[in-house]
Amino acid sequence: MRLLIITILLLLVSSIGFSQNNSYKTIEVDGVCKMCKKRIEKACLKTKGVKSAVWNVKTHELNLIYNPEKVDLEAIKINIAAVGHDTKTLKAPEEIYMQLADCCKYRDPKVVKDHND
Numbered sequence: 001m002r003l004l005i006i007t008i009l010l011l012l013v014s015s016i017g018f019s020q021n022n023s024y025k026t027i028e029v030d031g032v033c034k035m036c037k038k039r040i041e042k043a044c045l046k047t048k049g050v051k052s053a054v055w056n057v058k059t060h061e062l063n064l065i066y067n068p069e070k071v072d073l074e075a076i077k078i079n080i081a082a083v084g085h086d087t088k089t090l091k092a093p094e095e096i097y098m099q100l101a102d103c104c105k106y107r108d109p110k111v112v113k114d115h116n117d
Contacts, residue, residue: 021067022051027077029055029062030086032106032115039104043083047076 029040037055040062044053049070055062064076074090081092084100086107097107105111 021069022065023068023073025064025066025073027062027064027073028060028088029080030060030106031055031057031104032112033057033103035101036085036104036106039083040080040085043079043085044076047071047079050076 031037031040034057037057040055041053044050044062044064047066049067050064051067052065053062062080064073066073066076077087077090080087081090082096084092084096084104086092097105103111103115
């Protein structure tokens with residue numbers, strides 16, 4: 001019992017220390033497949049100040065943990081758009097979007113339907 005209490009206290013202290021300078025944010029990012037997931041997460045993680053980025057293929061939600069003293073959310077969105085993916089407030093340039101693999105063309109209703117089947 002004593003070991004359990006000590007373990008819980010250590011977990012609480014470490015989680016408080018980890019989250020002091022971090023912001024947690026969920027944003028919507030367009031994409032359709034695991035290749036998109038890898039590209040989106042990689043673009044975020046290459047951004048200085050981003051500690052975690054997990055994108056859900058089904059919900060299109062990107063869960064971020066980042067240090068707002070090092071990077072703002074807009075800079076993260078710019079890096080996502082730079083690899084060809086849209087957010088609610090920033091659309092990827094057409095020339096970059098067109099370079100995506102055919103299975104990643106999330107703006108094409110047929111591709112989206114194929115991934116949903």
